[in-house]
Amino acid sequence: MTLNSSEKVEEAAMPAGLEDAAVPPPATRRESPAGIFFRKPIAIFFLVVLAGMVLIAIFGPVFGGDPVATGNPSMQPPSADHLLGTDHLGRDYLARVLHGGRTSLFVGFSVAALCMTLGVVVGSLAGFYGGVIDVMLVKIIEFFQAIPGLVLALVAAAILGANVMVIIAILAVTMWTGVARIMRAEAARIAQLGYVESSRSAGFPGWRILWSDVLPNAMAPVVVTTTMTVGTAILVESGLAYLGIGDANRPTWGSLLNDAQPYLNSAWWLALFPGLCIFLVVLAVNMLGDALNDALNPTIGRVK
Structure with a gap:
């Protein structure tokens, strides 16, 4: 194919290398948070550890035997007959550790779910609407933040009895405020962005903007904080049980x-x-929360 005279003149007048500069380079695809997360070997390792602990806690008691049976010799060290030994009443310690894991993990994940639910609802309303609603909800957050959890647990155990549901309710009531504060800050920041203002100008109702625009973009730090709450709840429940505030059954x-x-x-x-189980679960949850934070916020901590 031959070039006409005008095309030859334009080509001759174009500086060398301008042809390549005129064509924009192909845009690089941003890696998804899941790809960043699973690219970390430490995240995969601790995810396997946590998943294994959860599966053992769920299905282990089915095969672990009766945790209250006392027909075995007492104070026996770990052996082939009793893999984790026996306690002072002759109860198989493996069965007790497995049943204890089911209860401890149930408390940890239940408290985290309740804290996330309360924190998202209260924090998003306060941050998005602002004004009088923000002031009232912040006062509620500060009220619950000032409640001493240990004293509340002692009073509730004396009045309602020390059972698992009471412990979960106490921990959720005293721990949800941290999630609410983070959610409030994120909702207030996102409410000032351009696409939210455009939705308001288009006449969309506030609840729809909050549900479709604000909440999905504010959940990243909330999810990370919630993962940390699992480990904190397990530690606090273990501390309360260590003090004798727990379900004896x-x-x-x-x-x-x-x-x-x-x-x-x-x-x-x-x-x-039991101490090793607590250590492994809390360590795994904290490491996964850190890896999740890096995946959801890939620019944090990057050298510029």
Whole structure:
């Protein structure tokens, strides 16, 4: 194909290399948060650890035996007959650790779910609408933030009895305020962005803008905070059970540590195994929360 005279003149007049500069380079695709998350070996490792602990806690008690049966020799160290030994009443310690894991994990994930629900509802309304609604809801957040959790747990246990549901309610009431504050800050920031203002100008109702535009874009830090709440709830529940505030009919890892206090010098396994389970779960949840934060906020901490 030959060029006419005008095309030859234009080509000759174009500086060298301008042809390549005139064509924009292809846009690089941004990696998805899931891709960033699963690209981290440490995230995959701790995800497997947490998933294994959850599966063991769910299905382990089915095969672990009766946690209250007392027909075995007492204070036996780990052996082929009793993999985790027995306690001072002759109860199989593996069965008790498995049942305790089910209760402790149930408390941790239930408290996290309740904290996330309360925090998202209250924080999003306060941050999005502002004004009098914001002032009232912030005062409510500050009121619940000032409640001492340990004192409330002692009072509730004395009045309502120390059962798992009471412990979950107490922990949720005293721990949801952190999620609410983060959600409020994110909702207030997003409410000032251009696409939210455009939705308002188009006449969309506030609840629709909050549901479709604000909440999906504000959930990243909330999800990260919620993952941290799981570990915190397990630690606080274990501490309450260690102090004797717990359901005596349902063993937890914290109550097993409480029962092991008099035998720390003579029966090391009674404190080692429930303490190790608490350590692994809390460490896995915190590491996954950190990896999730890096995946949802890839520019944080990047050297510029």
